[in-house]
Amino acid sequence: NPLFIYGPSGLGKTHLMHAIGNAIKENHPHMKVMSITSENFMNIFVETLQRNQGKLFRNTFRNIDVLMIDDIQFLESRESTKTELFNTF
Numbered sequence: 001n002p003l004f005i006y007g008p009s010g011l012g013k014t015h016l017m018h019a020i021g022n023a024i025k026e027n028h029p030h031m032k033v034m035s036i037t038s039e040n041f042m043n044i045f046v047e048t049l050q051r052n053q054g055k056l057f058r059n060t061f062r063n064i065d066v067l068m069i070d071d072i073q074f075l076e077s078r079e080s081t082k083t084e085l086f087n088t089f
Helices: 013-027 037-051 056-061 079-088
Strands: 034-035 066-070
Touching: 013 034, 013 037, 034 037, 037 056, 037 066, 037 079, 056 079
Parallel strands: 034 066
Antiparallel strands: none
């Protein structure tokens, strides 16, 4: 289930996201938790597509229990990346 944390720059959203990830790892060590920026997510997506490794991308992200994407608003204009993200979940 998605959780969106939003607000003006500089209020600590990224810090909160990392704290949530750390708490999940501490309380549920068996869970796979990934924290990534939208830019890195998009770069990984593009690189795997260019290498014809779309299946690897999907398998990687579908095997994560908790995926936290910072600055997800930057994916707004990236239709194929958005589609892949939403199809992943």
